[in-house]
Amino acid sequence: MRIIKTEYQIFMHEHKSYIFIRKQNRDLSHYFHDSISPDPLNQEVLIRLIMKTEKVMGVKIHIYRKEIEKDIIFETESKEIKILESFAETFLSELEKFYEEHEAHVTRMFGSFIYLKRVKGELKAIKATPVPIQYCPLMKKLLIEVGGKEAEVLLSSIKQKDTHSQSEMMCRLVDEVVIKGGYFNTSRPLNSCEANVMFGASEIMSTAFRSGLIDAAVIVSNNLGTIITTNESNTQGAVKRMTGLFLTSPSREITKRAQESKIIPVFPHTASIDQLEGVRLAIALGYKRIAVSVAWMDNILLNEISKLEENGVILYKFGVCTTGIDTKTAKAMQNHADMIWSCALKMIRNHIVENAIAQIGVSLIINMYMYKSLLIGMMPVCVKR
Secondary structure, three states: OOOOOOOEEEEEEOOEEEEEEEOOOOOHHHOOOOOOOOOOOOHHHHHHHHHHHHHHHOOOOOEEEEEEOOEEEEEEOOOOHHHHHHHHHHHHHHHHHHHHHOOEEEEEEOOEEEEEEEEOOEEEEEEEOOOOOOOOHHHHHHHHHHHHHHHHHHHHHHHOOOHHHHHHHHHHHHHHHHHOOOOOOOOOOOOOOOOOOOOOHHHHHHHHHHOOOOOEEEEEEOOOEEEEEOOHHHHHHHHOOOOOEEEOOOOHHHHHHHHHOOOEEOOOOOOOOOHHHHHHHHHHOOOOEEEEEEEHHHHHHHHHHHHHOOOOOEEEEEEEOOOOOOHHHHHHHHHHOOEEEOOOOHHHHHHHHHHOOEEEOOOOOOOEEEOOEEOOOOOOOOEEO
C-alpha cells in the first residue's frame, strides 16, 4: 500500500528545516461553555517528549524553536532528511503514548455532549450538557431498551426540565450502558454486520458496500478518530451504535487490529478527527466511490469536501448529528450533502425538506432526507442521480 504522511510535514528553507507535527485539538469550549479540562500538552511536556524521542533515536537534534500552535512546530538547522523523518516518526510514537495515557473523549447522545476521561485507571463520564430535545419517540424507545433505571430518571428529568439532574443522569447512563457495554473497549471486535437501526449512516454505508456502490467510507471511530473503511463488516463494526464522536484518544492495541481488519486510520498516532483530510487520503490511495459522514458543525467542511469530487471521483456526503448547528453550516449541507439527518433542527426541516426527493421517519424527530440521492431496495442506499 502506498504510504502517505498525514501526521507530519517537513519543509526546508535556506539554512533551516521545519517539522510540522499534527496534534489533537483539545479545545473543549466548542462543546462546553465552561472550561473543564486544560490541554495536557504544554511546553514542559513537549520538552520531555523531545528528550524521550532523542533517547530512543540515539541521536540529538539541535532544535532552535519548539512551539505548540495549531500544529507542533520544530525548527532546526539539520538538513538530513532521513534523520528528520526518523525524528518526526519517533516523536509521534511518543506523542501517541502520551495521548493514550491522558485518555479523553467527547461523544454525544440525544443532543447532549458528554466528556469522558480516564481517572485513576477507570474511564468515566464526568460532564454532560443538558438534553436539548424535549421529546423524541426514537430516543424514548432506545433509552427504555438499553438504559434501565437510569433511563427512566433521565426521561423524567427531561420532562421536568431539570437540567442539573439531566447532566448527572446522562453521565450515569453513559457509564452504565456505553462504557460498560464495551463501546470504548480497545479490544472490541471491529468486524460486524449487526444493524442497530435501518436508517443509520453506517448501516446505509454497509448496504452500499454490499450493493457494490462504494469502495471506501470515511467515518469516525472510538480510539481511532477518522478512519477509512473498505467493506461492509468493518464499516458497521468500527462504529457500532455511537451517535456522535468529536474527540477521542488513540490506542496502539486497536490501531494494530484496525489495520489487520483492513481499516485505515488516517491519524494512527493521534486519533484526530478530520473528515476532509480523510477524503483526501482515500482519493490519494486510489478509491473512487467514497461515502463520508460529517457531524454537527464540521458539516461546514462539505464546502471543501465537494471540491474533491473530480477526475472520476464520486463522493456520497452524509450530514449527520445536526442538532444545534448554525445557519452557515446548514447552508453548506443544503448545497452539498446527499443525505441529511435533520435530528432536532427545525432549520433543516424548513429549508431542505422542500428539495428532498425522499424522506424517512416522518413520524420521528430524527428525519433523513435524500437530498440528491435515490432509494433502492428495502433499505436506503446512497445512489447519485
